[in-house]
Amino acid sequence: MRDLYSVIFWILSSTIVIAEEDSQKEIDVPCIHVENHCFRNEPLNIPRCIERYMRKCTNRGRFTGIKPGYGIQTVSYSNATMNMLEGYTVHIPSEAVQKGKNENGEIGNNINFIVLVVNKTLFVTNSVSDIIGENVLGVWLGATEVRNLSEPVKLKFKNTNQTDNGVCVFWHLDEKTGGYWSTEGCSTRVQNDEFVCSCDHLSFFAVLINPKIPEEIHIVNLSYISYFGSALSIVFSGLVIVIFLWQRKKQSEKSVMIHVQLAGSLFLLHISFLCSVGFSDRGDEVCLSLGLILHWCLLATFSWTAIEGFHLYLLLVRVFNIYIKRYMLKLSLAAWGLPTATVMICGLFSRHTSVYGKYSIHEENPNSTSTSICWITTQTASFITVNGYLGLVMVFNTIMLGVVLVKMRQLRSQDVRIKDNKRRVWKEWASLLGLCCVLGIPWSLAFFTRMPLNLPALYMFTILNSFQGVFIFLWFLTLTCKAREEEYVLSKGTIHVSFQNNEEHVTAGFVNGKHKHTYEQNENVKATVWS
CATH class of the missing domain: 1.20.1070.10 (Rhodopsin 7-helix transmembrane proteins)
Incomplete structure (x- = not known):
């Protein structure tokens, strides 16, 4: 009997372990495939999905480098800089690396420094401003939410609109509305032909052109x-x-x-x-x-x-x-x-x-x-x-x-x-x-x-x-008043339309010193132009 209990316990334990492994597989998405995964599985709020999966994605194949729209590096203690192929530059300080490594209070060896270039159309916003360029930058360091940095993260955006009236913002995720652009924790500086954004946290970042209603x-x-x-x-x-x-x-x-x-x-x-x-x-x-x-x-x-x-x-x-x-x-x-x-x-x-x-x-x-x-x-x-x-x-x-x-x-x-x-x-x-x-x-x-x-x-x-x-x-009142004057229906250059008669003909002549053109068609249109 004891052996039977042991077998049943072993089967149940194995089933639980397999279920946990299957559950883990559901969320174990390679970092480079996170965006496509969110497009397929969570299309209603893609930014929130990308944010969640990027913090726990795996770097299968140990790829470290830059591809169009995607870049990943493994960092340990020092600061790091990534230059994207699209022309964007992201610099993270050593403080951000340390906070990113302190997951659950334990310091690991290396963490993934990930930058993703996302199209701005994924960020549904009711703002009256527009984003400079076509893209938004997403930046992550490991699974921990990095914020309240004393030394800010710096991002450089090309000034494609040739304007100095831009402001650096990040995407503030919201449960009710999905999210909105906020300037909290970010400062803006224009350097040469670039906007330099300095922010005390990691998230999705962009540069908004000054609001269309400035005050x-x-x-x-x-x-x-x-x-x-x-x-x-x-x-x-x-x-x-x-x-x-x-x-x-x-x-x-x-x-x-x-x-x-x-x-x-x-x-x-x-x-x-x-x-x-x-x-x-x-x-x-x-x-x-x-x-x-x-x-x-x-x-x-x-x-x-x-x-x-x-x-x-x-x-x-x-x-x-x-x-x-x-x-x-x-x-x-x-x-x-x-x-x-x-x-x-x-x-x-x-x-x-x-x-x-x-x-x-x-x-x-x-x-x-x-x-x-x-x-x-x-x-x-x-x-x-x-x-x-x-x-x-x-x-x-x-x-x-x-x-x-x-x-x-x-x-x-x-x-x-x-x-x-x-x-x-x-x-x-x-x-x-x-x-x-x-x-x-x-x-x-x-x-x-x-x-x-x-x-x-x-x-x-x-x-x-x-x-x-x-x-x-006022237009309707004018037409109504003019209609009561019969021959003086409309003033010069104004068009009056009536639907009457079953005859089809055109007449032209002078009435009281005014030139009159009349076009008629059976039960359809009678157009009179006074000039």
Whole structure:
């Protein structure tokens, strides 16, 4: 019986040892393969995975040297320097080596000094700054977390942006947000064409270009402008909808209906914006929902500005043979349906990759003023669905605005009867500004906030787009008042559209001293240009 117990004990002991060995194999990753291992197994937070595995990885094959994006040395007591093939230099003092060797209170013989060059896109951040170059440096010494050094670690980054306004930062891992850039424990010095970073700990390091909003007072100013402008836009875009419903006829003009749809999307956009700011601290689930709604409203606004450009194209370029069955229904399905499909796809991915969440605008300094909003937290999703879509819309609408300018110039050259030329020019400019607002041209300023004049562009972008609902109301009110004047429908150079009659013809002539061009097509478009 005792022998049977011995056999059972031996089997159980062997099983436990094998299980421990298998568990050890799961985390025993060669240092040079850590990055690939994290890409495959922990794609949600690759920096945290690399940090964890680099501290306990093995140097199989005893490779000591430098490869593209990777370098490893074995160090014992003295300081060490590593020059990466990409041009980066990392110097660690002897104090850091000693702290790295004091694992569990015991001093070993040698430890691994590892430097890894990682692409900056792995570090999802909501900062308004950008990283110099394309890479981030990760530095480790053994399994111990090295920090609070009296003699700092020094890192040299090439000044590829040719700017002196850079700051050295490290990646502060955070359980909730994943991490953010911080300057704590790091100082910055510019030497020749390099940034020299001196930090009292080891981690991931990079150099940020100076924030696009250099002073905290600008953050406060822009925030108040946004809140006030959004509140007014809600009121005035709501008035557009009320006036339209109050004066609606059995057969409303398609241009007016498109303007109202645009006003409705702006109404929803500004409400969702204020809610996203006000309820950004109400939890992850609430912020995810609000971020998704805000994303949908913004894409819907972009879609209706694109519809405005498309409708203008039909009126000015094609003119004839443009009858489209169920025109407004198809436009509505496209303008509301595309954003819906986009956010549904992002929402499905958000369950796994946190596409939506809390977005902080000034995060690299935790002690500074910050503005939080529920928004997209994934750079790829933001770039494709927002920047890419907006860019396409702006290119098309800008072309259409150029077409309007050409048409207005042609009409002016044909009109020799107009005596009050100054008044005509002012009205043309007013019409042009109105069209700019309707076509969403001010949204294009978003692409200029990274230029040298970024601060003025930010102020102009915030003012024009926050008050866009007010501008749409003024444009809509002008069209409504002019429509009551029948023959005096629009001023010089302004385009008025109506859908009526079943005849197809073109007329031109003078009414009350004004040159009038009218284009009609069966149940489709009647475009009248007064000049």
